[in-house]
Each structure stands twice: as C-alpha cells, then as structure tokens.
Amino acid sequence: METRKEQKERRRQEILCAALELFVTKGYAATKVTDIAERANMSTGLMFHYFESKEKLYEELIRMGLEGTAYPAEQKCEHAIDFFVQFTTQLFEYMKKQPIMARMFLLMAQAQRNEATPAHIREIAMQVNTIEEFVPIIAWGQQEGTIRDGEPKILSNAFWCCIQGIAERYATNQEIDLPQPEWIVDIVRKK
Numbered sequence: 514m515e516t517r518k519e520q521k522e523r524r525r526q527e528i529l530c531a532a533l534e535l536f537v538t539k540g541y542a543a544t545k546v547t548d549i550a551e552r553a554n555m556s557t558g559l560m561f562h563y564f565e566s567k568e569k570l571y572e573e574l575i576r577m578g579l580e581g582t583a584y585p586a587e588q589k590c591e592h593a594i595d596f597f598v599q600f601t602t603q604l605f606e607y608m609k610k611q612p613i614m615a616r617m618f619l620l621m622a623q624a625q626r627n628e629a630t631p632a633h634i635r636e637i638a639m640q641v642n643t644i645e646e647f648v649p650i651i652a653w654g655q656q657e658g659t660i661r662d663g664e665p666k667i668l669s670n671a672f673w674c675c676i677q678g679i680a681e682r683y684a685t686n687q688e689i690d691l692p693q694p695e696w697i698v699d700i701v702r703k704k
Contacts, residue, residue, distance in 0.1 A: 524555070525563050528555075528564065529573065530613065532549045532567075533617070533620060534552065534616065535549055536623070537616050537684060540629065541623070541624075541629050542627075545567075546567050549567070568631055571630075571634060572631075574617075575620070575634050577617070578621040578624075579621075579637055579638070581614075582641045582643060592657060592659050593651065593660055594654055594660060594698070596650055598698050601697050601698055604676070605692075605694055608680065609691065612684070615683040616684045618677060618681060618684065619681050619684045619685075621641055624637075643673055644666065644669045644673050645666070645669075648666050651665040651668050651669055654703075658703060659703055660702065660703055661701060661702065668700070668701050669701075671701075672701050675697055676697065679697070
C-alpha cells in the first residue's frame with residue numbers, strides 16, 4: 514500500500530507531467546491553472562496545495578531542465594569522439610524510455626525565446642548553454658584528431674541544432690524512429 518508521502522510525491526509528479534505537456538503544446542501564456550488541474554485529474558484548489566502558482570510550477574520545470582544539462586561534466590571518456598557517441602546513444606535511449614525528456618528540450622527552448630516567459634525564469638533557462646559547453650570537447654577532439662576541422666563553436670551549434678530538432682520532433686510524435694546515434698555524431702567526426 515502506498516504511504517501518504519509516496520502518494521503526495523506521485524501526485525506532485527502527475528502535476529509536473531501534466532503541466533509540462535500543456536506548456537509544450539499550448540505555451541506558458543495560454544496554459545491556465547485550471548487546464549493543468551484538469552489534466553492531472555484534480556481540483557484547482559488541490560493543485561495549489563502542491564504549487565502556489567502556475568509561475569512556480571513553470572519555474573520548477575525549468576530548474577529540472579537546467580539540472581538535466583549537467584551531463585557533459587559527468588561524462589568521462591578516453592577520446593572526444595567517444596564522448597559524442599556515448600552522449601548521443603544514451604540520450605536517444607533515454608528519450609525512448611522517458612519521452613518526457615524530449616518534451617523538456619522543447620520546454621527549455623520555448624522558455625529561452627518566448628516573450629511570455631517571466632524574466633527571472635528566462636534567466637534560469639538561459640543558463641543552459643550546451644553549445645558553449647561542448648566547444649572545449651570539440652577542441653580537445655580536434656587536437657587529438659578525432660573531431661573534424663572547423664570552428665568548434667560552429668560545429669557544436671550544428672550538432673546541437675540536430676539534437677534539438679530530433680528531440681522536438683520526438684516530443685510531438687513518439688511513433689517516429691530516432692536516427693542512429695552514429696549519423697548525428699558524423700556531424701563532428703573527422704573522416
């Protein structure tokens with residue numbers, strides 16, 4: 514039998530998932546608290562027991578997205594190209610197991626560019642800068658000869674635009690097949 518604490522956490526996660534789906538499909542401004550409560554199968558009053566406002570709920574999702582970008586610092590590889598292979602493979606596997614991950618990509622991108630995003634939340638979202646974080650890895654790979662020549666920031670941008678596009682597409686349609694990770698890694702791989 515589920516304990517009160519477990520039940521409360523499960524309900525909290527249901528609210529977060531409902532809000533994420535609505536924020537991604539309708540946008541922050543168009544999503545109403547009543548929409549979130551209805552999607553989570555609860556009253557608006559009960560939802561306020563978990564989150565004091567739509568803004569606080571949105572902020573929590575953005576903070577979760579920010580925490581999820583700590584991956585590069587945690588990854589240890591012998592060669593830079595191995596990092597890209599491992600990262601892309603694990604990311605795609607995780608998206609298949611947890612489609613919510615793909616929605617998080619979409620949410621973070623929307624929060625960074627949508628004028629309706631509250632300023633303090635946009636500042637949190639703007640802390641995610643994977644393109645810059647991957648520049649040193651690309652430079653390392655160029656020095657060792659596993660990453661193609663070219664401006665590291667431009668290569669990182671090309672890689673991340675591809676990842677972002679795939680994640681956004683998958684967020685809206687899990688029926689599509691994800692590409693082979695190697696195809697994406699070939700954007701940066703020296704041939």
